Amino acid sequence: MSDHAPVLRSELDLTLLHRGKVRDVYEIDGETLLMVASDRISAFDVVLPQPIPFKGEVLTLVTAWWLEQLEGQGVGHHLIAVDPDVIIDRHPDLAASRAIWQRRSMLVRRTDPVLVECVVRGFITGSAWKEYRQSGTLAGEPLPEGLQESQRLDPPIFSPATKAQEGEHDENITFSQVVELLGAELAGRLRDLSRQIYEYGRDVAGRHDIILADTKFEFGHLPSGELLLIDEVLTPDSSRFWPKETYAVGRGQPSLDKQPIRDWLDGLDGWDKTPPAPDLPPEVVNAASERYQDVFRRLTGVALSAYVPPRFGTNR
Ligand SMILES: Nc1ncnc2c1ncn2[C@@H]1O[C@H](COP(=O)(O)OP(=O)(O)OP(=O)(O)O)[C@@H](O)[C@H]1O
Ligand SMILES: [Mg+2]
Numbered sequence: 001m002s003d004h005a006p007v008l009r010s011e012l013d014l015t016l017l018h019r020g021k022v023r024d025v026y027e028i029d030g031e032t033l034l035m036v037a038s039d040r041i042s043a044f045d046v047v048l049p050q051p052i053p054f055k056g057e058v059l060t061l062v063t064a065w066w067l068e069q070l071e072g073q074g075v076g077h078h079l080i081a082v083d084p085d086v087i088i089d090r091h092p093d094l095a096a097s098r099a100i101w102q103r104r105s106m107l108v109r110r111t112d113p114v115l116v117e118c119v120v121r122g123f124i125t126g127s128a129w130k131e132y133r134q135s136g137t138l139a140g141e142p143l144p145e146g147l148q149e150s151q152r153l154d155p156p157i158f159s160p161a162t163k164a165q166e167g168e169h170d171e172n173i174t175f176s177q178v179v180e181l182l183g184a185e186l187a188g189r190l191r192d193l194s195r196q197i198y199e200y201g202r203d204v205a206g207r208h209d210i211i212l213a214d215t216k217f218e219f220g221h222l223p224s225g226e227l228l229l230i231d232e233v234l235t236p237d238s239s240r241f242w243p244k245e246t247y248a249v250g251r252g253q254p255s256l257d258k259q260p261i262r263d264w265l266d267g268l269d270g271w272d273k274t275p276p277a278p279d280l281p282p283e284v285v286n287a288a289s290e291r292y293q294d295v296f297r298r299l300t301g302v303a304l305s306a307y308v309p310p311r312f313g314t315n316r
Contacts, residue, residue: 006051056104111220120198122156123213140174215239260287
């Protein structure tokens, strides 16, 4: 297999714990997981039949790029290693399957995930805009009158959601519901940490002419009780990235990554947005692949193929 063959489904010789819409999560041992980002893409919560070349690599390496910086900001996170050589040093058995998982996989500390999706919104769009238009609130809290679609929110707003079971959609909940679920202390920490990381990300992305409209974080506990940032972080799949040059308030914005696919699907007659999804033509697949690679270059300033991942793990 060539090093860059797209991966729709990984089949590694390890215990598979979870196959999500995008990631295949394997158990390495009681304390460690290997999270393999496939090239699967979903739209309207349905996985599409064709893989998008380089998408998994973009998701994993964007996460590593952010976590290196967030570590400098004192944010505790789950990433042990992303450099394939470091991963193989620690787990030599993975050498044989390297072509399948390299650059798309993270070796991470296994946690007990907190079952709340920590969404932060710094621009009002999507389901938040819908809620505001209907009731003048966001996540159940009143917002000032007269906001326009896509307007910047200062301070950004924590708008949590429950983690949906397979096949279901996430459901927005209020901060008081998070307090009921998790207790006031943890709820407050999740809100404060999520806002802090989002604001850092919004500033950094803004310097690269990307508007980070909103994002979703996940957190998990180590057996010691320590709370870590887990999962993917500030990626195009977990966030809305808008190009600064086309931004204007008062309307929806094109997205930097999935737009070719959304446009094509919207132009189709007769797909009711439930599985199975229609086949994507090659030009749509290629356009989406280029978009993901462009987002990487724009954000990091480096071409994906030239990016050398940080050597997390050398001191762990
Ligand atoms: N360090 C970690 N410890 C334990 N679980 C983790 C860790 N990091 C991420 N996870 C979990 O791994 C899974 C990643 O898989 P993925 O995102 O593809 O699927 P999903 O979030 O369950 O479903 P969806 O398809 O809706 O995204 C998530 O369930 C996430 O909570
Ligand atoms: Mg997920």
